[in-house]
Amino acid sequence: MQYFDVCNGDADGLFALHQLRLATPRNAVLITGPKRDNALLARVIASPGDHVTALDLSFDVNRAAVLALLARGVTIDYIDHHVATGLPRHPLLHADIDTAPDVCTSMLVDRRLGGRYRAWAVAAAFGDNLPDAAHRLARLAGIDSGDEASLRELGENVNYAGYGDSTDDLLIDPAALYALLEPYADPLDFVGACPLLATLGRVRREDLELACEQRPAATSASTEVYMLPDERWARRVRGAFANRLSREAPERAHAVLTPTAGGFWTASIRAPLAAPFGADRFCRLFGGAGRAGAAGIGHLPRAAFDAFVAAFRQAYEMSA
Template identity: 55%
Template sequence: MGNDDAGKGGAARSGRFDVCNGDADGLCAVVQWRLHEPADAVLVTGLKREIALLERVPAGAGDEVLVCDLSMERNRAALLALLARGVRVRYFDHHAVAEVPSHPALEAHIELGSGVCTSVLVDRHLGGRFRAWAVVGAYGDNLRGVAERLAAQIGLHPRERELLRMLGEAINYNAYGDDAHDVHIAPSRLYPLLARYRDPLQFVEREPVALEIDALRRTDLARAMGQVPWWEGAAGAVYLLPDAPWSRRVIGSFANELAVAHPRRAHAVARRTADGALVVSVRAPIDAPGGASDLCRRFGGAGRASAGGIDGLPEDRFEAFVHAFATTAWGERASADSPPSTGGRAR
């Protein structure tokens, strides 16, 4: 799913495109940028696991594309095609990538450490001008310590921080599902509501959708918390959920809640899909944030140091995944997830 204006043949051309993951980090990153540089850009977004979004962008020579919170590795071919057509691309991301292409039309801001998310990268680039939105993005990405530090820097009170945490977690939860029928509101419809406000606290106050999503999230989480682990060891636990609308929505939020409740342990939450495969969300221990991306990539997935996912794990490989999960050495020293960061224009 994505913005209807961008994914169909014959759509009207625009000189600017904003492409992002439909979760809290992606949406809040774009909100910050468009508050900084207003433009009538076409939004291309989707649900959490709709990652190959650049191939939907019909940009041509002289057009500009902003990309936020999308794996460059998963979009590499489409990125190179855009650059070859004369498109200028500004790219902010924190997911694992083997190599950033060198091209004069690519401005890449890539950092892979466990203590950053895309909203934080945009916040740094803009000098903290819209930092409250970066706080929302960090909370949504389960970087609570980072979010708290940013919130303290702009003098947010405890109640204000709690509201922004609720908002970030709600936006993030709303990105999970197999299709638009699973979620409360499509990310492409949520974004323009968010983008009306320089202050996310005003969004919470004036737009009922935030509390509506939060109520649904809490209901789904209560159901998930009643599940028992499929496997559990001293260093972590693996859960296997049935295929149902509630499990499709809550898988990421459930994994985040488990990580916060048990910061020294790793967690994986899997759910069955209609075709018999499994979708998996992985969280490294908060106290040893590293290794999630490496583990997921071994099974056809992707991610970052502290969190990752697998979209289509064959059921007959589930036990092999659990064994690999149980024997993973968590932490950045044991992980290859965090090579040196890349900032500025790639040449």
Template identity: 45%
Template sequence: MQAYDVFNGDADGICALHQLRLAEPRTAELVTGAKRDIDLLTRFEVKSGDRLTVLDISLDSNISSLRKHLAAGAEITYFDHHNATHAFEHEHLHLHCDMAADVCSSILVNRYLNNLHWQWAVVAAYGDNLPAVATAMASEAGLNESQRDQLQELGILLNYNAYGESIDDLHFHPAALYQAVHDYVDPFDFLNSAGQFVVLRNAYASDMAFMQGLHAYRQSELTSIFILPAQAWARRVSGILANQLTQEQHGKSFAVLTSKPDGSYVVSIRSGDADNCPASQFCSTFATGGGRRGAGGINNLPASEVDGFIQAFIAYFDKMERPQLSLS
């Protein structure tokens, strides 16, 4: 029997697996990648009796491989908060899915474990752009402002490491970063002792310095669109910038387009009104788009489609114009 731990390489995926393996230790092959590497179930074959744990990758994006692995006789436990419109029941599929805007995969694992390692769920929620949820969890547990700030920084840095066009853009391979994190039961010990934390803190400060003086490419009443150059620093900060903007300007929606080496764009989108204008619904109208209610993305937007994207983005997320848009 072979075991596989399949997880998104961002803060949520790493912290979700970390919690689970602290509570339920298991030797497993790690399958992960950069944040937008989400078709992870296509990367390996299974046989009857193999055990898969899947965390924080879209079920809809992996539906064919999921069915294939189940047909081969694998036992699969799946935690996720992204779109799961194709979810189904199977005797060997144990699905923990919640698409609410205030949930991340680490929170689902935390529920499953009855708050056993809740601090890592707080780290993940901060990293996954759910600061109000994270702060409420931390405050209820008795953490002071300084402690909350430290966990927020850790979450942001773990998330920052996941962004890039490929693994080559990242400071640490997500599997290696997970293994470093997994040496620590207490996140404050990681903050105070791990060399990886120092590297990420310094690299983050260096990359964010490039953002000084950045201006929106296009704005409307409730939207802003930014375009970043084809530079490694831009690929690393694209999602962090989108998260930061949503915290600074509540109620406004943002798109960050980052130029890829081939001339196309990768797009990070944040909705300022996740209930009425879910990011996942908008992104799913594009061939390589997807996500969740509050945040989504497009993995490959051709340069020829940028003008159309901008018009559609403003029409969808600006409430003054949204009723006029048809997504059929």
């Protein structure tokens, strides 16, 4: 039997996998990539009797690959918090999918493991822009405020490392980052031993400063839309900037767009933190996907910008 670990390359995906492998060490083939690269199950070359663990990846995006693997006789353990429509029933599919807006995949793994490595879930929740959920977990684990602040920095920095439209945009490949954290059972030990994290934090703050110099392209009572330039820093910062905007104006929905080749935009969408619903539903109107509080669109035609802004306003002004 061969094992495959397939996860999103952000803090939530990497820390979810790390918790599982701390609890159950396994010699597995790791498949991961930039945060935007969700269609990872298609890369699994498995045989009958093999086992796949899938973490923090949209089931809807990977549906065809999952069905093909199941038909081949591959067992799949699927843990995720993105919307999954029409989840199939199959004896080889074990799905733990919770789409509540205050849950991330690392929290689902923490739930499965009974809090055994909870500090990693705290860091992941901070990285996934769920500060209230992260704080609740930290209190449950008896983590003091100083260590909680360190876990927040860890989660946000590792999450930032996964942002970008291609590996050329990334500060470090997610597989290489996982190899760095893999020896550490305690995330605070990892923080103390890995100087790269400080570099990630510095670049994240520099990129955010550049983003904060931009003016919104469209605003309304309940929404704000930003168009960032065609630069590596902008592609990296798009999601983190959207998270920052949502924390600073929790009553508003936010969209941050960057241009891509071929006349398209890539968009990061954040529902209002005060009412974190509907981002996934809105993005599906334009071929995107995600979860209720945060979602994205990979190929929004630039000519559709005005229609996008109008639909965005309608979606969130109607719910305001």
